[in-house]
Amino acid sequence: MIVDVLERLHAELPDRINTDAATLESLRTDRSGVRTAAAPLALIEAESIEDVQAVCRLATATGTPLVTRGAGSGLAGAASAGAGELVLSTERMNRILEISPENQYCVVEPGILNGDLNRELATRGLWWPPDPASKDFSTVGGNIAMNAGGLLCAKYGVTREAVLALKVVLANGGLIEVGHRTVKGVTGYDLCALMIGSEGTLGVIVEATLKLRPAVTGVVPTIGAYFDSITAAAEASAAITAAGLQPAIQELLDANMLRAVTAHTGVDLASNGNAYLLVQTDGAAALDEAQRILALFDELGARATLTTDPEAAASLVDVRRQGFPALEAMGAFLVEDCAVPRSRLAEMFGHIERIAAKYDVFIACPAHAGDGNLHPTFVFDGSTDEVPDHVWDAASEIFETALALGGTLSGEHGIGLLKRRWLGDELGQRQLDLQREIKRVFDPLGILNPGKVFPE
Amino acid sequence: MIVDVLERLHAELPDRINTDAATLESLRTDRSGVRTAAAPLALIEAESIEDVQAVCRLATATGTPLVTRGAGSGLAGAASAGAGELVLSTERMNRILEISPENQYCVVEPGILNGDLNRELATRGLWWPPDPASKDFSTVGGNIAMNAGGLLCAKYGVTREAVLALKVVLANGGLIEVGHRTVKGVTGYDLCALMIGSEGTLGVIVEATLKLRPAVTGVVPTIGAYFDSITAAAEASAAITAAGLQPAIQELLDANMLRAVTAHTGVDLASNGNAYLLVQTDGAAALDEAQRILALFDELGARATLTTDPEAAASLVDVRRQGFPALEAMGAFLVEDCAVPRSRLAEMFGHIERIAAKYDVFIACPAHAGDGNLHPTFVFDGSTDEVPDHVWDAASEIFETALALGGTLSGEHGIGLLKRRWLGDELGQRQLDLQREIKRVFDPLGILNPGKVFPE
Numbered sequence: 011m012i013v014d015v016l017e018r019l020h021a022e023l024p025d026r027i028n029t030d031a032a033t034l035e036s037l038r039t040d041r042s043g044v045r046t047a048a049a050p051l052a053l054i055e056a057e058s059i060e061d062v063q064a065v066c067r068l069a070t071a072t073g074t075p076l077v078t079r080g081a082g083s084g085l086a087g088a089a090s091a092g093a094g095e096l097v098l099s100t101e102r103m104n105r106i107l108e109i110s111p112e113n114q115y116c117v118v119e120p121g122i123l124n125g126d127l128n129r130e131l132a133t134r135g136l137w138w139p140p141d142p143a144s145k146d147f148s149t150v151g152g153n154i155a156m157n158a159g160g161l162l163c164a165k166y167g168v169t170r171e172a173v174l175a176l177k178v179v180l181a182n183g184g185l186i187e188v189g190h191r192t193v194k195g196v197t198g199y200d201l202c203a204l205m206i207g208s209e210g211t212l213g214v215i216v217e218a219t220l221k222l223r224p225a226v227t228g229v230v231p232t233i234g235a236y237f238d239s240i241t242a243a244a245e246a247s248a249a250i251t252a253a254g255l256q257p258a259i260q261e262l263l264d265a266n267m268l269r270a271v272t273a274h275t276g277v278d279l280a281s282n283g284n285a286y287l288l289v290q291t292d293g294a295a296a297l298d299e300a301q302r303i304l305a306l307f308d309e310l311g312a313r314a315t316l317t318t319d320p321e322a323a324a325s326l327v328d329v330r331r332q333g334f335p336a337l338e339a340m341g342a343f344l345v346e347d348c349a350v351p352r353s354r355l356a357e358m359f360g361h362i363e364r365i366a367a368k369y370d371v372f373i374a375c376p377a378h379a380g381d382g383n384l385h386p387t388f389v390f391d392g393s394t395d396e397v398p399d400h401v402w403d404a405a406s407e408i409f410e411t412a413l414a415l416g417g418t419l420s421g422e423h424g425i426g427l428l429k430r431r432w433l434g435d436e437l438g439q440r441q442l443d444l445q446r447e448i449k450r451v452f453d454p455l456g457i458l459n460p461g462k463v464f465p466e
Numbered sequence: 467m468i469v470d471v472l473e474r475l476h477a478e479l480p481d482r483i484n485t486d487a488a489t490l491e492s493l494r495t496d497r498s499g500v501r502t503a504a505a506p507l508a509l510i511e512a513e514s515i516e517d518v519q520a521v522c523r524l525a526t527a528t529g530t531p532l533v534t535r536g537a538g539s540g541l542a543g544a545a546s547a548g549a550g551e552l553v554l555s556t557e558r559m560n561r562i563l564e565i566s567p568e569n570q571y572c573v574v575e576p577g578i579l580n581g582d583l584n585r586e587l588a589t590r591g592l593w594w595p596p597d598p599a600s601k602d603f604s605t606v607g608g609n610i611a612m613n614a615g616g617l618l619c620a621k622y623g624v625t626r627e628a629v630l631a632l633k634v635v636l637a638n639g640g641l642i643e644v645g646h647r648t649v650k651g652v653t654g655y656d657l658c659a660l661m662i663g664s665e666g667t668l669g670v671i672v673e674a675t676l677k678l679r680p681a682v683t684g685v686v687p688t689i690g691a692y693f694d695s696i697t698a699a700a701e702a703s704a705a706i707t708a709a710g711l712q713p714a715i716q717e718l719l720d721a722n723m724l725r726a727v728t729a730h731t732g733v734d735l736a737s738n739g740n741a742y743l744l745v746q747t748d749g750a751a752a753l754d755e756a757q758r759i760l761a762l763f764d765e766l767g768a769r770a771t772l773t774t775d776p777e778a779a780a781s782l783v784d785v786r787r788q789g790f791p792a793l794e795a796m797g798a799f800l801v802e803d804c805a806v807p808r809s810r811l812a813e814m815f816g817h818i819e820r821i822a823a824k825y826d827v828f829i830a831c832p833a834h835a836g837d838g839n840l841h842p843t844f845v846f847d848g849s850t851d852e853v854p855d856h857v858w859d860a861a862s863e864i865f866e867t868a869l870a871l872g873g874t875l876s877g878e879h880g881i882g883l884l885k886r887r888w889l890g891d892e893l894g895q896r897q898l899d900l901q902r903e904i905k906r907v908f909d910p911l912g913i914l915n916p917g918k919v920f921p922e
Binding site for chain 1: 566567568569570571591592612613615619620623624626627636640641642643644646647648649650651652653654655656657659660662663664668680681704705707708710711712749750751754805806807808809834836837838839872873874875876877878879880881889892893894896897898900901903904905907908919
C-alpha cells in the first residue's frame with residue numbers, strides 16, 4: 011500500500027513530491043518541539059487546487075493519512091507528521107488573487123505569509139488584522155486552520171472574525187465553497203466558522219476570502235507601567251476594560267519575566283517593580299484614551315510613562331520583546347497557553363505562582379492581558395524533545411485551574427498533539443462525542459491529520 | 467402517540483402547557499406570513515433549562531417534532547409550526563443572569579427581548595450590538611438562532627461576532643456548553659458558531675454569554691443625500707468604503723421607495739431625486755468622517771445635508787423609517803432579502819428594475835448599502851397568505867441573480883420555510899449533503915424543526 015501510494019504520486023505529480031530524508035525528518039515537528047516517533051513517507055508541495063484534489067483522492071483511494079502543513083510555525087504539534095503519513099504543503103500556493111478596496115476583501119492562496127500579505131495590503135491602505143507573534147513566518151492558511159490569535163484580538167477580533175469565505179478540498183478530493191463574500195449571509199450552517207480552527211482535520215483550505223479593514227493611521231501612544239505586584243497590574247488591566255477603554259494592545263509581564271530580561275540584557279528592570287504592563291492605543295481617540303489610562307495607572311500606584319516618541323516607545327516595547335529571547339537563554343523551554351475571563355487574571359497569576367512552587371519548576375508568564383490570555387512558560391534543563399514529567403504535571407494543573415476559573419485550555423495555540431489529553435476535560439464527554447461525529451462526516455476514513463485534536 | 471405525548475406533557479409540566487385553539491392557530495406563522503397547513507399540537511412555555519430538557523426528552527421518546535420559538539418575529543417562517551408538532555417557547559426564560567463590565571460580557575436567558583436587554587445594559591455604559599429592525603420585539607435567543615443582522619453590521623458585525631458561549635439542549639435532552647467566556651479560545655471545533663444561525667434545527671439555545679461593547683457616546687452626525695439615480699447612490703456608497711471610511715449606518719432607498727413615501731406622507735420627496743442615501747457616523751472621529759463623506763457626495767453630484775441637530779437628523783432618518791409603513795399602505799407585501807458584494811450593488815439594483823418589468827410586479831428596494839444587503843419588497847393585490855406565482859418567479863430570478871453576482875440568497879432573514887428550495891443553488895449538492903449529515907449528528911430522529919432550512 012505504501013509503495014502503491016508513492017508510486018502513484020510519482021506518476022501523477024512527479025514535480026511535487028519530495029522524499030529527501032533530511033526534509034522528511036524536519037516534518038516530524040513544528041515550533042512546539044513535539045516530535046513524532048518517525049519521519050513521514052513523503053512531502054507533496056502542491057501548486058494548485060487540482061494538485062490538492064489529486065493528493066486527497068490518492069490518500070482516500072489508498073487509505074493513507076494526510077497532514078496538511080503551512081510554514082510549520084505551529085505551537086501545538088498540529089502539523090507534526092509521523093510514520094506512514096503524507097505531508098501536503100501549501101507553501102507554494104502563495105499568490106494574492108484579488109484585492110478589492112470597495113468590498114474590503116482580498117482573495118488569497120493559503121501559503122502566503124501573513125506578513126507578506128499585510129505588506130502588500132498596506133500599500134493600498136488596507137489591513138488584515140490577525141497578528142500572531144509568528145506573522146512574519148506563518149502562513150495565512152495556517153492562521154486560519156488554527157484560528158490564530160495575537161496581540162490585537164480584544165480590539166480587532168480573532169482570525170475567525172477576519173475570514174469571509176473559504177474553498178476547501180475534502181478528504182475525497184471534492185471541492186466546496188463555504189462562507190460568503192458579503193458582510194452578511196445566513197444560508198445554512200456556518201461551515202466556514204467550523205473549518206476555522208479545525209487544525210487540518212476536516213479538509214484542506216485551498217483559498218480564502220479575507221475580511222479587511224482600513225489600515226490604522228495616526229499616532230500610536232505607548233505606555234509602559236511598573237507595578238508592585240502582578241495582582242495590581244492585572245487589576246489595572248481589568249480596570250481599563252471596566253472603564254470602557256479599548257487599547258489595541260495590553261501586554262503583561264510577571265516578575266520572573268522581568269528577572270529573566272534583566273539577566274539577559276544587563277539592564278536592571280526587575281528593581282522597577284514586580285510586574286510590567288505595556289499598553290498601546292490607536293485610532294481617532296488614541297491620545298485621549300492613553301491619557302485616561304495613564305491617569306488610571308497613576309491612581310493605582312503604578313510608575314508609568316506615556317510617550318508618542320517612536321524611539322522612547324520602542325524602548326518600552328522592547329521590555330516585552332526581550333522576554334522570550336531572555337527565557338531561551340536560560341535553558342530549554344515550553345511555552346504554554348491558556349485563557350481566563352479578564353476579571354480572573356490576577357487570581358490565575360496567583361495560582362501559577364503556587365503551582366510553580368508546588369512542582370519546583372521555573373515559570374515565567376507573559377499575558378495578552380486584554381484577552382485574559384496567559385502564556386505560562388516553563389524553563390528547565392535538558393531539551394524540548396523530552397519535557398520532564400514534573401513540568402507536564404505542573405502544566406496539567408495550570409490547565410485544570412484555568413478551566414475551574416471559567417477559562418479555556420488554549421487561547422490561541424490550539425490542541426494538536428500537545429493538549430489532546432485535556433480536551434475532554436473542557437468539552438465534556440457529550441460534546442466531545444458530537445465533535446468526533448462531525449469529524450466522521452467530513453472524513454469517514456479518518457485520514458485527515460489523524461491523532462490530532464482528539465484524545466486517543 | 468399524539469395522545470401519549472400530550473398526556474405525558476400534562477403529567478410532567480402541567481403549568482407550562484397551552485392548547486388554546488386561538489393560540490395554536492397563531493403559531494402557524496411568524497412575521498413572514500408563511501403559514502403551515504394546520505395548527506400545532508400544543509405550546510409549551512418553558513421556564514427553565516430543566517423544562518426544556520424534559521420537553522426534548524419527551525419529544526425524543528415519542529418521536530414528536532419540536533419547533534422552538536422566541537417572539538415569532540422571524541421573516542423566513544423558521545418558527546412556523548404545523549400539524550403534529552410541539553412548539554417550545556422560550557419567552558418566559560427572560561432573565562439577565564449576570565452583567566460583567568470587567569469582562570464585557572453578560573449572561574442571559576434566551577427569551578429576553580433585545581431592546582429590553584440593551585436598555586438595561588445602557589444604564590451601565592454597555593451595549594450588545596446586534597440591531598435587527600425587530601429589536602424591540604425580538605428575543606436574543608431568536609437573534610442568535612437566525613444570526614440576525616441589522617443596520618450596523620458593516621461596522622459592528624453580525625450576531626455571530628457578538629456571542630461568546632451558549633448552553634444548548636440537544637434533541638435527546640442532553641445539555642452542552644459551547645464556546646468560551648474568554649475573548650480567545652481554540653479547543654476543538656467551533657460548535658458555538660455552528661449553532662448560531664442554525665434556525666432551531668440542531669438544538670435549543672437555553673443560555674447565552676454575549677460579547678458586549680462600551681456604549682457609543684458622543685455626537686452622531688447624520689447625512690441625507692438625494693442622487694439622480696440609484697446607480698449613482700450605490701456608487702457613492704461603494705466610494706465611502708473604498709475611501710476607508712466606516713459609517714455606522716448607510717441606508718439606501720430606491721425611486722419606488724421614495725414614491726411610496728411621498729404618496730403615504732404627502733411630502734414630495736420623489737422630486738428631490740431618484741435615490742436617497744442616509745448615513746450616520748459615530749465614535750471619536752464621527753464629525754470628521756461625516757464631513758469627508760459629505761465632500762465625497764458633493765463631488766458625486768448629490769444634494770446632501772449634514773446635521774448634528776437631533777430634530778433635523780430625525781427628519782432625515784424619517785425618510786427611511788416611513789418606507790415600510792408606506793409600502794404596507796399600498797397592498798399586501800413580501801419583504802425579500804439578499805446580499806451582493808458592495809461593488810455589485812448598483813448592478814444588482816439594475817437587475818431588480820429589469821426583473822420588476824419582466825414580471826410586471828411592483829418592487830421597491832431599500833438596502834443596507836454598507837453590507838450590500840438588499841430588501842426587494844414586492845407589493846401586490848391580495849393577501850400575504852397567498853403570494854402570487856409571478857411574484858415568486860420574480861423573487862426566484864432575483865435570488866439567482868444575487869448568486870450570479872457573487873452574493874447570497876439571504877443576508878439576514880434566514881432560510882426557514884420561505885427559501886429552502888433555493889438553498890442547494892447556493893451551497894451546491896456536495897455542501898448540502900454535508901450540512902444534512904451534520905443535522906443528523908445532532909438530531910438523528912429528525913425531530914428538531916423538521917422541514918425547515920433544507921429543501922424537501
